[in-house]
Amino acid sequence: MKRISSDDVRHVARLAELEFSDGEILKITPQLDKILEHVARVSAVDTDGIQPTSHAVDIKNVFRDDTVEDSISQEEALKNAPEEENDGFSVPRID
Amino acid sequence: MLESKEISCRDIARSIFSRIEDIDEGINAYIRVEKESALEAAGKIDGKISAGEEIEDFTGIPVGIKDNICTKAITTTCASKILENYIPVYDATVIEKLKKRDYVLIGKLNMDEFAMGSSNENSFFGPVSNPWDTGRVPGGSSGGPAASVAAGEAICSLGSDTGGSIRQPAALCGVVGFKPTYGMVSRYGLIAFASSLDQIGPFSRDMEDCASLLNIICGHDRHDSTSIKANVPDYRSFLKDDIKGMKIGVPAELMVEGMDPEVKSAVDSALKMAEDMGAEVEEISIPNLEYALNVYYIIAPSEASSNLSRFDGVRYGFRDRTAKALRSMYKKTRAQGFGDEVKRRIMIGTYCLSAGYYDAYYEKALKVRTLIIKDFKRAFSKYDVLISPTSPTTAFKAGEKIDDPLTMYLSDICTIPANLAGLPAVSIPAGLSKANLPIGLQIMGNVLREDNVIRAAYSLEKAIGYKGVPNI
Numbered sequence: 001m002k003r004i005s006s007d008d009v010r011h012v013a014r015l016a017e018l019e020f021s022d023g024e025i026l027k028i029t030p031q032l033d034k035i036l037e038h039v040a041r042v043s044a045v046d047t048d049g050i051q052p053t054s055h056a057v058d059i060k061n062v063f064r065d066d067t068v069e070d071s072i073s074q075e076e077a078l079k080n081a082p083e084e085e086n087d088g089f090s091v092p093r094i095d
Numbered sequence: 096m097l098e099s100k101e102i103s104c105r106d107i108a109r110s111i112f113s114r115i116e117d118i119d120e121g122i123n124a125y126i127r128v129e130k131e132s133a134l135e136a137a138g139k140i141d142g143k144i145s146a147g148e149e150i151e152d153f154t155g156i157p158v159g160i161k162d163n164i165c166t167k168a169i170t171t172t173c174a175s176k177i178l179e180n181y182i183p184v185y186d187a188t189v190i191e192k193l194k195k196r197d198y199v200l201i202g203k204l205n206m207d208e209f210a211m212g213s214s215n216e217n218s219f220f221g222p223v224s225n226p227w228d229t230g231r232v233p234g235g236s237s238g239g240p241a242a243s244v245a246a247g248e249a250i251c252s253l254g255s256d257t258g259g260s261i262r263q264p265a266a267l268c269g270v271v272g273f274k275p276t277y278g279m280v281s282r283y284g285l286i287a288f289a290s291s292l293d294q295i296g297p298f299s300r301d302m303e304d305c306a307s308l309l310n311i312i313c314g315h316d317r318h319d320s321t322s323i324k325a326n327v328p329d330y331r332s333f334l335k336d337d338i339k340g341m342k343i344g345v346p347a348e349l350m351v352e353g354m355d356p357e358v359k360s361a362v363d364s365a366l367k368m369a370e371d372m373g374a375e376v377e378e379i380s381i382p383n384l385e386y387a388l389n390v391y392y393i394i395a396p397s398e399a400s401s402n403l404s405r406f407d408g409v410r411y412g413f414r415d416r417t418a419k420a421l422r423s424m425y426k427k428t429r430a431q432g433f434g435d436e437v438k439r440r441i442m443i444g445t446y447c448l449s450a451g452y453y454d455a456y457y458e459k460a461l462k463v464r465t466l467i468i469k470d471f472k473r474a475f476s477k478y479d480v481l482i483s484p485t486s487p488t489t490a491f492k493a494g495e496k497i498d499d500p501l502t503m504y505l506s507d508i509c510t511i512p513a514n515l516a517g518l519p520a521v522s523i524p525a526g527l528s529k530a531n532l533p534i535g536l537q538i539m540g541n542v543l544r545e546d547n548v549i550r551a552a553y554s555l556e557k558a559i560g561y562k563g564v565p566n567i
Contacts, residue, residue, distance in 0.1 A: 004446065008446075009442070012442055012445050012446050012449065013442065015445050015449060016400060016429075016441050016442060016445040017404070017407065017422070017425040017426050017429055018426060018429050018430055018433075018438055018441060018442070019426040019427060019429075019430040020430070020438075028438075028439065028442070031439065031500055032439065032442055032443060032446070034500075034501055035392065035439075035443055035500060035501055035504075036443070036446065038388075038389060038392070038501055038504075039389045039390075039392045039393045039443075039447075039456065039460075040389075040455075040456070041386060041389045042386055042389050042390060042393065042456075042459050042460055042463050043455065043459065045383070045386060045459075045462075045463050045466065047459065047462035047463060047465075047466065050462040050465050050466060051462070051465055052458055052461030052462050052464070052465060053291075053461050053462075053464040053465045053468060054291075054461075055277075055278075055291065055321060055517075056277045056278075056291065056292075056468065056514075056515070056516055056517025056542075057276065057277055057278050057323060057517045057542055057543075059278070059321070059323060062320040062321075064317055072184050072185065076184040077184075077410075079182065079184055080180075080181055080182060080184075080410065080411035080412070081409075081410060081411065082408055082409070082411075082412070082413070082414035083414070089409050089410055091409055091421055091424065092418055092419055092420050092421050092423075092424050093419070093420055093421065094420070094421045095420035095421060095422055095423070
């Protein structure tokens with residue numbers, strides 16, 4: 001049974017904000033299918049009552065005092081922007 | 096030597112740059128070199144030394160840095176088109192720590208794009224070649240950091256390891272590569288791939304330099320909420336040539352089917368040496384390791400798909416200029432900015448996290464990860480270290496696996512478990528194959544038990560007596 005069809009690949013690409021040509025879809029679909037089939041082997045493991053891992057070394061609740069510290073300036077934050085306007089990031093119109 | 100003024104810091108740096116000029120066209124270990132600033136920095140250190148100032152361990156040593164570690168005002172690309180012109184406005188914590196020691200930055204090292212790959216063939220700036228045979232891959236994703244140290248283009252380097260990206264290339268290039276306990280080195284300023292697995296670590300020619308570098312880069316950092324508040328020991332104090340009484344486990348699951356017989360015999364011979372030195376060696380079983388690769392290729396792509404959503408052409412990096420509207424700008428930017436392997440992993444991760452599949456893939460993988468961690472805890476209640484090959488094969492030919500992603504993923508089968516369980520692990524050279532290719536030996540320890548790993552690695556390094564230098 002196929003785990004993923006070319007239509008599924010198009011759907012996932014939309015979720016991931018990616019774009020593939022029809023030729024790329026043809027190539028990537030069987031590759032993804034093979035990888036998913038391989039990783040799906042985890043379904044054979046009995047995990048009843050097992051907690052999912054969040055941190056390999058099990059630390060939790062990391063707090064610090066809520067104090068203002070140095071941070072990067074607006075000018076620095078905009079330094080790598082592909083386009084800027086009026087001290088902000090500029091983007092094409094929202095569709 | 097520096098302190099006794101036998102050699103100047105500038106001379107060391109100069110010799111490294113002349114080596115790079117001679118050979119790097121054929122290796123492609125560096126994405127960029129920083130010759131001018133390095134020689135200037137080296138000159139300043141020479142000034143301090145002649146003024147009689149005391150210098151610390153590792154002052155003035157030429158270091159190469161993997162190009163996914165942010166260096167202030169120096170382009171950091173992650174070997175991706177999408178970050179081709181990205182200039183960080185801050186230093187990663189490890190860079191700040193090295194700067195305090197007056198390190199000399201040689202340049203930024205090549206890698207698989209976003210650290211995704213096992214052959215360093217996925218770089219926007221071209222593949223890296225193995226200094227032992229330029230028709231073969233150096234391993235990945237830290238191909239540049241490993242090849243540069245092996246070829247004498249850096250004294251040591253820093254890489255990152257998510258599923259073996261330090262240890263596997265170290266094995267294939269015949270150098271030492273160490274992945275510390277998850278959380279011992281700050282990830283602040285490391286461009287994230289899979290946050291719950293990523294860890295920065297050193298490459299060097301021997302365990303002594305490795306321990307010196309660990310002394311510099313380890314330690315808690317409040318800029319990284321996953322970093323551990325543990326005491327930082329003097330890692331050099333663990334450089335002891337003595338493993339008498341040490342208990343060594345050899346997980347049967349990592350002596351994998353299809354392993355190169357020469358790799359197996361090098362590992363067996365190292366284990367024999369360990370026994371001769373008075374260690375107890377036993378074959379053991381860690382049953383759930385059978386699923387480590389499957390778990391990894393769900394968790395790592397899932398985290399990557401989320402981490403890499405920030406690359407959208409808005410705040411930094413490449414932007415497609417033809418799109419007239421926002422979403423099509425996102426799509427075109429990402430479609431052109433990312434390479435094939437990165438897109439494949441974003442797709443796998445997005446699928447595994449999507450509605451209807453989350454429980455069966457991502458959540459399930461996190462639970463099996465818990466079982467793997469439990470298995471390791473059980474093993475380490477009995478054994479001090481676990482030993483295996485680092486890679487089931489020596490360096491493979493360029494182009495051999497690039498069209499078959501799943502076969503490529505199998506290259507990491509021995510290294511992935513340490514990332515899933517957050518364990519410290521090192522690869523040391525175990526000898527050369529008949530074809531004159533390096534073989535790596537992996538030593539894993541329990542969480543925060545770098546002491547055992549370093550002691551075993553140092554003792555075996557002495558016993559193996561590897562002195563391999565590629566003929567390039």
